[in-house]
Amino acid sequence: MKLANLVKKSCKVLKKSMKNSYYIRHFYKDALDDRLVVLESKNGGDLAGNIFQILKELSKEEYSYLDVIVINNSKSYEKINKIITHNNLRSVRYATIGSNAYFKAMARAKYIFTDTSLERLIIKKEGQIITNTWHGTPLKYMGKHVTNRIYAMGNVQRNLLMSDYLIYPNDYMREIMVNDYELENLYQGTILSEGYPRNSVFFDENTGKNIRKELSIEDKKVFVYMPTWRGLLTKKETKKQIFTIHYFMQPLDKMMSDDQILYVKLHPFAANEIDFSEYKHIKAYPAEYDVYEFLNISDGLVTDYSSIFFDFANTRKKIIFFAYDETEYMNERGTYVALNDFPFPVTKSAEELARELSTPKNYDDEEFIKKYCTYDAAGATERICRHILKNEKVCKEIKLSDKEDKKENVVMYVSALAKNGLTSSLTNLFENIDTSKRNYYVSFMEDTLKRNPMRVKKIPEEVGFLPIADRINSTVLEKISVVLYERKDWHNPFILKQIDKMYKREAYKYFGHLHIDTAIQFAGYEKRLIRLFQEINARRIIYVHNDMVEEIKNRNNQHYLTLKDAYEKYDDVAIVTKDLMEATRTIGGPNANIRVINNCHAYKQIREKAKEEVHFDPDTKSNIKEDKLVEILNSDALKMVTVGRFSVEKGHMMLMKAFEKFSENHPDAYLIIIGGHGKLFSQTFRYANNSKANIIVIRSIDNPISILARCDLFVLSSLYEGLGLTLLEADTVGIPTFSTNVQGPRGFVTEHGGTLVEPTQEGIYQGMVDFVNGKIKAMNVDYEEYNKKAVASFEEMMAE
Numbered sequence: 001m002k003l004a005n006l007v008k009k010s011c012k013v014l015k016k017s018m019k020n021s022y023y024i025r026h027f028y029k030d031a032l033d034d035r036l037v038v039l040e041s042k043n044g045g046d047l048a049g050n051i052f053q054i055l056k057e058l059s060k061e062e063y064s065y066l067d068v069i070v071i072n073n074s075k076s077y078e079k080i081n082k083i084i085t086h087n088n089l090r091s092v093r094y095a096t097i098g099s100n101a102y103f104k105a106m107a108r109a110k111y112i113f114t115d116t117s118l119e120r121l122i123i124k125k126e127g128q129i130i131t132n133t134w135h136g137t138p139l140k141y142m143g144k145h146v147t148n149r150i151y152a153m154g155n156v157q158r159n160l161l162m163s164d165y166l167i168y169p170n171d172y173m174r175e176i177m178v179n180d181y182e183l184e185n186l187y188q189g190t191i192l193s194e195g196y197p198r199n200s201v202f203f204d205e206n207t208g209k210n211i212r213k214e215l216s217i218e219d220k221k222v223f224v225y226m227p228t229w230r231g232l233l234t235k236k237e238t239k240k241q242i243f244t245i246h247y248f249m250q251p252l253d254k255m256m257s258d259d260q261i262l263y264v265k266l267h268p269f270a271a272n273e274i275d276f277s278e279y280k281h282i283k284a285y286p287a288e289y290d291v292y293e294f295l296n297i298s299d300g301l302v303t304d305y306s307s308i309f310f311d312f313a314n315t316r317k318k319i320i321f322f323a324y325d326e327t328e329y330m331n332e333r334g335t336y337v338a339l340n341d342f343p344f345p346v347t348k349s350a351e352e353l354a355r356e357l358s359t360p361k362n363y364d365d366e367e368f369i370k371k372y373c374t375y376d377a378a379g380a381t382e383r384i385c386r387h388i389l390k391n392e393k394v395c396k397e398i399k400l401s402d403k404e405d406k407k408e409n410v411v412m413y414v415s416a417l418a419k420n421g422l423t424s425s426l427t428n429l430f431e432n433i434d435t436s437k438r439n440y441y442v443s444f445m446e447d448t449l450k451r452n453p454m455r456v457k458k459i460p461e462e463v464g465f466l467p468i469a470d471r472i473n474s475t476v477l478e479k480i481s482v483v484l485y486e487r488k489d490w491h492n493p494f495i496l497k498q499i500d501k502m503y504k505r506e507a508y509k510y511f512g513h514l515h516i517d518t519a520i521q522f523a524g525y526e527k528r529l530i531r532l533f534q535e536i537n538a539r540r541i542i543y544v545h546n547d548m549v550e551e552i553k554n555r556n557n558q559h560y561l562t563l564k565d566a567y568e569k570y571d572d573v574a575i576v577t578k579d580l581m582e583a584t585r586t587i588g589g590p591n592a593n594i595r596v597i598n599n600c601h602a603y604k605q606i607r608e609k610a611k612e613e614v615h616f617d618p619d620t621k622s623n624i625k626e627d628k629l630v631e632i633l634n635s636d637a638l639k640m641v642t643v644g645r646f647s648v649e650k651g652h653m654m655l656m657k658a659f660e661k662f663s664e665n666h667p668d669a670y671l672i673i674i675g676g677h678g679k680l681f682s683q684t685f686r687y688a689n690n691s692k693a694n695i696i697v698i699r700s701i702d703n704p705i706s707i708l709a710r711c712d713l714f715v716l717s718s719l720y721e722g723l724g725l726t727l728l729e730a731d732t733v734g735i736p737t738f739s740t741n742v743q744g745p746r747g748f749v750t751e752h753g754g755t756l757v758e759p760t761q762e763g764i765y766q767g768m769v770d771f772v773n774g775k776i777k778a779m780n781v782d783y784e785e786y787n788k789k790a791v792a793s794f795e796e797m798m799a800e
Helices: 002-029 049-058 077-086 100-108 147-152 154-162 171-180 197-203 209-214 235-255 291-296 308-315 326-332 350-357 366-372 380-389 421-432 453-458 476-488 493-511 527-534 548-554 560-569 578-588 603-610 626-633 652-663 681-690 725-732 745-751 761-772 783-799
Strands: 033-040 067-072 093-096 109-114 129-132 165-168 190-193 221-226 260-264 282-284 300-303 318-322 396-398 409-413 439-443 518-521 539-544 572-575 594-596 639-643 670-675 694-699 713-716 737-740 755-757
Touching (some): 033 049, 033 100, 067 100, 093 100, 300 350, 421 783, 518 527, 527 539, 548 560, 548 578, 572 578, 670 681, 713 725, 725 737, 745 755, 755 761
Parallel strands (some): 221 260, 300 318, 539 572
16 A cells, blocks of 8 residues: 555656646746737636636737637536637637646746636746736635635735736725735735726626526526535535525525526536426526626625625625525634625525515615725726736726835745744744844745644734745756755756756745745755755845754754755854854855854743643643643652653653663652654653653643643753753753753853753763752753843844
8 A cells, every 4th residue: 555655646746747847848948929818717617707807808809919828627618618609709729727738828928817826836937917816805714814724825825926916896805815915015016906807797787688588587586696615625515515505495496486586606516416407496507608797687696705795786786695604604714794794684594585585675885885896897807908918007006015114024934833942943033033123924835734734823923924835846857856966965067957947946936026035944954945945036044953964964854965055055054052053064164154043032931831730732642641640740759851852862762761770769750751743752652661660751742831840850861952942941940950961052051050961871860860969950041131142143143
């Protein structure tokens, strides 16, 4: 099974690289065609709304000189072709998303229009003009407002940031999109305060008039029901929505009068599963008609949380909310405005809905229209096309980049925000610096937070998010070069040229269209992210949190050539303690601009955490029950503790063996080892369970400080280290500490009068004995003063 999965994964990677190879060849080789326009609606799944109306405008004679390509997916070609034929639109070419024709079109098109986001492989070319119309005024929370989905907002955010034009029909929408996708200080393009192309139809009562005749419904009162999709695109969710629709539609159909028709437009995933033949007054939406032209001839709209009602309000016809699951939906997703705050009636049963369908409009929506339909007007599509395709400035423009009170933009790569010292360093820094002096954004790979999305809550509210939507994409030749470089240390001119080309392109893809002043690779790990940030067009800083010489030697988790190149080329190399100078200089050489930027220490927060009750998390694993641990912590037994990942450099095996020797004379003593992750957890766990000494192992606990504060001695048993923030945390809560005499903690402990022991089993054992004999005390460092110095060094670096 493992082999099969490996083969499957390898084939997937190879297929993606081959696609990318084709696209990148055209990206570099092909010149932009000033007459080529690409239209992509709903990722190629449809030709609707704004994009449909733009194609309709481009079907006029004055745009006949343009060559238009419409993007489709593997299932939508017939549907889109039917729409174009039925509406007598201009002839177009088609390109299936992900095909060679698609990638070639994306590399050559001067103009690209989309209402969602382009495929992740696509890179905006110099001179290309991308317009993102989006697909509706948002009611449901979006972007960073959906906390458990922040990690996944990267590709939408990237598409918005690389667009030359964003079209927003009201200021409410503009403010939400700008705020929740972090556009305010980063976006360099132009916002058009202009009506939605699709809403232009509502200002021409003749648009779509033929539909009634074609469907023989001239004498009917026509309503359209457009509910929001619930849940995910799975069979389970589909069956649930189908059942719910039948549950409400069956009694509703019986209560409707013969002069009423309710057309139901669902997501295709559900629409194809519903048989409407059993209903007399309820029908499936006829797919060959544009939704907005159909709405234009309708007498009313029934919806729930879909943004369609913002558009339909332009008709001044009746809008009815059918929100049978409002409480459940709000708890799961949430909206910017409560339904009851709108002027429209809210129904929750078939009886209530039937009554409203038969009741004339009896509410005042003028204030609503003024706020949410501000720029919608006749001719919007015409003005947008003239503005973008003919460079005639006929739309109202807003440039976010024109602000006079600009602050510096700082992007920081922070890895996976896991429960470790690296994340503590980051949160401590944010806790102490003045984040209002600059615009700070944290960046991470989307897939690293997918399993633990709520880790983003560790980031302060005033700090923005800039997720990287995809792993670094490479051509086949580039991938081979990377493998030879990273695994074989081949670095001849040809290989280096391929690697350089790849990282420059990928950095441009994600960050090239943004205004960034400083890019900080704060993690200091992950070779490909080190190289990616090295290519960002900004001042570049890389942090060093550990002895990388020892990391390479003992854990083989770093690549020497990548580090050497980075330490030489980054503008600043920030080591967190002066003890790391020698090791960092060994790698970086004389050209590395190395400076000491001590980690800040959130001592106030640590003291508050110390007061909390001991509590295991759902993912905590231990060889002892929570209640038994609490009992031990509250006892008079001698309790020693260490905190650090389950990795070779932390010296846990050496520590356990030293404690076993100590236990021979102190059998009632306990050693507690707490870690967040690490390859050696299972080995450590087994050893502790088989030991005759009292060794407790705990993996993954949100607040280890509550345990730490109830112990008598902290031991830092590392074989090598950066600084070891847990040493500072122990001292903060007044616990005596000692550390092995290794680079990293050595300077700090010596400076503050602490105790160092030899990094051996005997040395650690002697430290335990010395503690019992009263020779080891807490250092009681003045962390307020320590933080002032750390912040000053950080600000000094940032000010240069």
